[in-house]
Amino acid sequence: xxxxxxxxxxxxxxxxxxxxxxxxxxxxxxxxxxxxxxxxxxxxxxxxxxxxxxxxxxxxxxxxxxxxxxxxxxxxxxxxxxxxxxxxxxxxxxxxxxxxxxxxxxxxxxxxxxxxxxxxxxxxxxxxxxxxxxxxxxxxxxxxxxxxxxxxxxxxxxxxxxxxxxxxxxxxxxxxxxxxxxxxxxxxxxxxxxxxxxxxxxxxxxxxxxxxxxxxxxxxxxxxxxxxxxxxxxxxxxxxxxxxxxxxxxxxxxxxxxxxxxxxxxxxxxxxxxxxxxxxxxxxxxxxxxxxxxxxxxxxxxxxxxxxxxxxxxxxxxxxxxxxxxxxxxxxxxxxxxxxx
Numbered sequence: 001x002x003x004x005x006x007x008x009x010x011x012x013x014x015x016x017x018x019x020x021x022x023x024x025x026x027x028x029x030x031x032x033x034x035x036x037x038x039x040x041x042x043x044x045x046x047x048x049x050x051x052x053x054x055x056x057x058x059x060x061x062x063x064x065x066x067x068x069x070x071x072x073x074x075x076x077x078x079x080x081x082x083x084x085x086x087x088x089x090x091x092x093x094x095x096x097x098x099x100x101x102x103x104x105x106x107x108x109x110x111x112x113x114x115x116x117x118x119x120x121x122x123x124x125x126x127x128x129x130x131x132x133x134x135x136x137x138x139x140x141x142x143x144x145x146x147x148x149x150x151x152x153x154x155x156x157x158x159x160x161x162x163x164x165x166x167x168x169x170x171x172x173x174x175x176x177x178x179x180x181x182x183x184x185x186x187x188x189x190x191x192x193x194x195x196x197x198x199x200x201x202x203x204x205x206x207x208x209x210x211x212x213x214x215x216x217x218x219x220x221x222x223x224x225x226x227x228x229x230x231x232x233x234x235x236x237x238x239x240x241x242x243x244x245x246x247x248x249x250x251x252x253x254x255x256x257x258x259x260x261x262x263x264x265x266x267x268x269x270x271x272x273x274x275x276x277x278x279x280x281x282x283x284x285x286x287x288x289x290x291x292x293x294x295x296x297x298x299x300x301x302x303x304x305x306x307x308x309x310x311x312x313x314x315x316x317x318x319x320x321x322x323x324x325x326x327x328x329x330x331x332x333x334x335x336x337x338x339x340x341x
Contacts, residue, residue: 037065039271056256063291084101087099095274103270107263132231133265154203156201170338192207203228210308219331
């Protein structure tokens with residue numbers, strides 16, 4: 001066979017195979033291969049959000065086509081306001097920048113909070129865990145349930161009006177007639193817990209479910225507290241018998257209001273991508289996220305570290321955010337009355 005004939009044959013073979021080879025190419029993998037992804041965490045190193053991000057990053061990376069390295073970068077400021085604005089308007093909008101922000105960022109923005117970003121336009125990749133926070137009553141209190149709190153004045157410790165430890169009991173007082181007497185000024189759940197143990201208050205407005213299990217396990221084991229409700233709109237997976245806020249809804253308006261007030265814990269520790277990320281890359285990240293969340297190695301590591309997991313696909317988180325964004329103005333105005341400035 002002559003050289004010219006061999007060259008012609010090779011050309012024809014390549015021409016025949018080219019479409020098939022092109023079909024096998026993965027543009028998402030090509031983009032991420034050898035690349036770094038920046039994951040902006042809106043809190044300082046060592047906190048809960050930061051720990052989740054750093055431990056999950058390598059498991060997530062292995063599932064993304066091209067196996068890019070994920071670098072966690074701490075960007076504080078407004079519990080996510082600064083970082084959300086950054087990935088919304090400064091980064092390249094190509095899928096190489098992700099974020100992990102405070103769970104109530106969407107609620108704050110819906111109520112007119114600051115920041116150059118739109119939660120609904122952010123592309124939500126998936127939730128690692130619902131940030132379950134619970135209201136607790138001491139075993140000596142007259143009110144051991146929300147029903148009891150409708151009949152008995154219940155002194156409950158809160159933080160500031162804009163904190164859920166305060167605004168959720170305030171909303172329940174107005175909506176369903178509970179008799180919570182809210183004492184403000186406690187700087188977080190540890191002093192609230194101490195006040196309840198001392199008998200200064202009957203209940204506390206909010207404590208992380210994770211912290212309760214890790215730091216106050218004896219409260220649960222010795223039945224020293226009753227869990228009144230979780231602060232999420234829906235019941236928490238690990239607390240199926242404890243009401244979520246939507247269990248107290250009685251009409252469409254109260255349903256919208258309580259869904260909004262409880263949206264933060266339901267969004268939880270969720271990873272977001274830039275608003276301008278190409279659709280194929282967003283789909284690949286969402287798929288990789290859920291695969292990583294189901295990885296036995298990640299689940300075992302999380303369990304060994306005492307980290308709760310409650311995965312939710314990005315599409316479902318996006319729907320929660322969209323629901324909050326679509327809250328009617330009159331309902332938003334009512335929510336602002338509970339939360340204050």
